Amino acid sequence: MPPRTTDSAPERRDDDHPRPDQGGGAAAEAGDGLRPDSAGVAEGGHDTDPVPGAVSTGGADSPGTHAANGTGTEGTPGTHDHDRPRAGNGSAAEGDPDGHGGSGPRPENDPGAGERVAAVRRAADGGRRWRAAHLAGCAALLAVALTGGAVAFGSVGDGRAGAGVEAVSAGGALAPGVLARGDLDSGIGSLQKHLRAQPRDFGSWATLGIAYVEQARTNGDPSRYPQAERALKRSLELDPGNDQALAGRAALAAARHDFTGALKDADRALKENPYNERALCTRIDALVELGRYEDAAEAARTADGRRPGVPVFTRYAYVKELRGDVRTARDVLERALEAADSPADTAYVATSLGQLAWNQGEYKTALGHYARALAADEDYLPALEGRARAQAANGDRGAAVEGLEQVVARFPLPGPLVALGELYEDRGADGDRAKAGDQYALVDAWTSLARAGGVNADLDSAMAAADHGDKKEALRAARAEWNRRHSVHTADALAWALHVNGRDEEALPYARRATATGYRNAGFLYHRGIIERATGNEREARDHLKAALDLNPGFSPLGAREARTTLKDLEGSR
Template structure:
């Protein structure tokens, strides 16, 4: 794949367009009939009943959902309001980390398709739900149908996202470039930032994410909070801890119970060696979003603060739910703990059915290394490193595998790169990185003194 230092020439565009996060309004572009549908036939009446299930909650988004349900139930333009309701459910799912709202969004889309089977707005909603559920191949199929028929910015967002998760970065860049051409906005800048980070361009990722946050506003809390959280993550990697802390606070001001921002606050505190203070935000984040990444980080903070008993309880929950909630991260956790290595390898390899990106190859490499299959691990980590991504965990794994393969100079080079970003690692990983580096340097010293 051709490497690009500045993959998208959008930075010359100065306008900060504050578009809605995922709310795709009917009628912005002329819509044409699409080919035969690939989505399962809907049962419109049943789907409508489910979508109109009475909703509770007191946030602005909760009130918006109830208002839209009332408009769907009692007024004209039912499909238009169903579309808006579906996107409101998507936003609620992302804010609350409750996947049940994706089911409600899907039912809203099915209700639309009961009247109009080839409705592009409903298909786009379906596609984003598939993407959120890691059904990337299905999401790509829907996106390609849409972009073949019309020029709409969020069709290309869906296509780029699905391609990126499958490791098709060159094609994803093309889709994101088309997004930029159509409408530079928060969603565009955020995607470009992530692509630049994947390519090893941290400064470019920070610059693009600054544009993303400048295009956000409190009326779309989830994507704006997400952009601030991503900016904080990139700034932490760049060693800009104070700026990262401020931007995390901005994210939580916009969305006070936003799990990714709470996780980011905990990670910042862990990076500063303040494990005791990290526990509260990490515990809250894990309660809202009990995914492996959240539970694992909480367990690390508890252990680093001497709370091994509670850490074991958190890890027990992770062992019960991790394989279904996020198999790839769970596989990394198992290997890092030296548990069920065979199962970890199976889970990581199974991820290739939906995700062929660098992080899946990294998880496979880590499990292969732990299984003693060092030669295979070398090939897998080579695929993980192919885009030049500067990720501390990936570099730590690469160094460990190189050392096991008998390549100490290469291993030390990877370890040194990982040390530059060691604040991004969990406490146990930082400790292991230091131990492996010291052991490697010690072995090299013994070889030199014996000559």
């Protein structure tokens, strides 16, 4: 599976404020001491504010991959009692709620989305003709991947007391909870209408900005990123310290893979409101992506002390997994699944459990978790992709190919495209090599579109190009990404890019670093073993190739095959 570095959990309903009887939450109940001193947060009521001395804002905020961050659809607009939204003329000078030059609301429902998806697939069958057609067709699907999971699938409250999900502000703005329930398009339209009447409602500007980020993910419309940026900027012009907009800007930065910027804005939001859930979760995500795992663990403990819930639990579990503590990661996720009270929560957490099981080679267990996720949400794409990978590893290649074909027909993103291409290559039927080449070509187009949208796609580019594209470009991208952040995933990507360019002595220290945290990843072990063989370290190569195959023998159709062949050669030469 691709890294889950910024995946985000569905956020809790607006009325699900932490209660004293929640104790330490699922993470603490797992017995790992995540929250030794935490007593939770007071039950949310209209007269309760978890921030001493603060005025209730009712704002809502969510996570930011592993992975990656909230939909920004929470809170009663206009967050400070001393600065209620004032009526205005709705002129363009006050800001454009439509986000596209003031020409009125854009159509939010896109009847051409299915046609664009079909265009992507036609492009894959068109040989050299694929590029122009795909660049048009894939544009509408790109934003789903651009967030890297950095946007949560629902909305979270920020811990402030206030109205429930049905509430409407005094100025008539739509309550963000409506957006959280999935009525995103009409909710955005209502916010736009409200902001034309109340252009100084900074809370609604913040909500609109983060809703645009979420819409980029759900509708595949990358034009929403600059719209989100403008809306969040307008909110901060009206109230420079409002935590909703700062947390939204952090989520937007994470969506664009600017994790340094995401951390900076999350910290600013938390300075204003230490209970802002979106900022708390985005902060964890950013630290994970930057490779600061000790800091990420501490951030998870802090977040669990302030806002225990599924978004925090899933992030904490991933931090534990990255450090090799699979048992605690599983315990936390299982308790989070028990606490899940919505289909979105159930689908997300069950999928995380499936990914964890798949990484350990427990394919039947993984398939069971994916089945539970899909029972909660039959269209949940991460579960559909995960199920297909588990089916392939478990020997059901036909079902895996069919499943991945369905996934990429809807969302042609690098991870499933590469996985499908490798399954075609491994199957080797007539026309399969050409089909595989089409999948890899679509990855190149995705990379171009991502960069055109202002998103840093170097890690995705390096991982795909090293095996299936321009090897020099893979090395350039991997070096650029390593210069930005030192995570296990960037270390592995750089090691492998150096290897495929014949620079194994340079590669070996990075391969060692990728496996130094104890993260149980068969792909990393395989890369290290291959590089060790190339540098003459045959004993270490045997150890790591065997460890990769013992851990997850179906980690990659082509990689596992090469690992077995190389290990057999090494055993024969002893």
